[in-house]
C-alpha cells in the first residue's frame with residue numbers, strides 16, 4: 001500500500017505521485033540528473049545538499065543500496081556519512097532489488113535519514129520543464145505543507161563541512177584538503193597515492209600550516225557564500241605551492257583569482273559531459289554535478305580556461321599561466337561515472353614533487 005504525495009513547483013505545477021522513503025514533506029531546489037546509475041554515490045554527495053533530485057533514468061532502486069564498509073576510517077562505499085539530498089523524484093521505483101552487495105532497499109535507506117521520495121512522476125515532462133524554465137524551487141508534500149525554500153541563500157558549506165581537523169595516510173607529499181563538503185572518493189584517490197592528508201574545515205586558516213600542496217573540494221550551494229575560504233585562498237595564490245580544485249573548489253579558485261561565477265540555467269548533472277582540453281582537440285567524458293560556473297570572460301590575464309564544456313561552451317576548469325594552480329569543474333574522482341580523468345590527481349602530485357625539488 002503506497003500513500004499519495006505531491007510534487008509542487010514554484011511555477012504552480014502540481015504533480016501527484018506515490019510516496020517511498022520517508023512519508024514527510026521537504027522543500028528545496030529541483031534539479032535533474034541524467035546519470036543512468038550511481039544513486040548511492042549521488043545521494044551521499046554533500047554537493048546535493050538542499051536539492052530535490054529528479055533522476056531521468058526511468059527505473060530506480062533495482063540494485064538496492066550496498067552495506068557500509070570502512071577504508072582508513074572513511075566510507076569505502078558512500079561519498080559521505082549520510083544522505084544529503086532534500087528529496088528524490090523518480091518515474092518507476094523498483095520495490096524489488098537484487099545485487100550481490102545490496103544490503104537494503106533504496107526506500108528503506110531514505111527512511112533511515114527521513115528523506116522523502118516520490119515515484120510515478122513523468123520525469124521526462126518534468127525535465128523538459130526544468131530545461132525550459134531553469135532549475136525551480138519545489139517541494140514534496142505529504143501530510144503537512146512546508147514553505148518553498150531557496151537553499152542557495154544558505155551557507156550550505158558551513159552545514160556539511162567537518163568541525164575539526166583530521167589526518168589520514170602516510171606519504172611523502174603533505175596535502176591540505178579544504179573540506180567544503182568533500183566526496184570521500186577524493187580522499188580515497190589521494191590515499192591510493194603517496195600522500196599524507198590533512199583535512200580541514202572550510203573556514204580553517206590553512207595558511208598557517210606546513211604543507212606541500214593545497215586541494216579545494218567540491219561542495220554545495222553558491223560558491224560566493226564561502227568568503228572565509230576565498231580569503232585564505234587569496235593568500236595561498238600569492239605563493240607558489242601547487243593548488244588543485246574540483247567543482248566548488250574550481251569556482252572558489254576563480255573567485256579568489258579575481259574572476260566571477262554565475263548560476264547556470266539548469267546545471268550539469270550526469271556521467272557523460274564532454275569537455276575539451278584547451279589548446280588540443282582532446283575530449284574527455286566526465287562526471288558532473290554543478291549549478292554554477294566560472295565566467296571565463298572575467299578571469300584575470302594570468303589565468304586561462306583549462307577545459308571547455310562541449311555542450312554549452314561553459315568553463316570546465318581554469319589554470320594559472322605560470323604557477324602550478326589548476327582546477328576542474330567536473331569530477332576526476334568520478335563516483336559515480338567515468339574514471340577517465342583520474343590522472344589529474346597524478347598531474348597535481350607531480351607538480352607538488354616538482355615544487356619540492358625546486359625548493
Ligand SMILES: NC(=O)CC[C@H](N)C(=O)O
Nearest residue numbers: 218219221247248291292
Ligand atoms: N559538485 C560541486 O562541487 C557543486 C559546486 C556548486 N555547489 C555548484 O552547484 O555549482
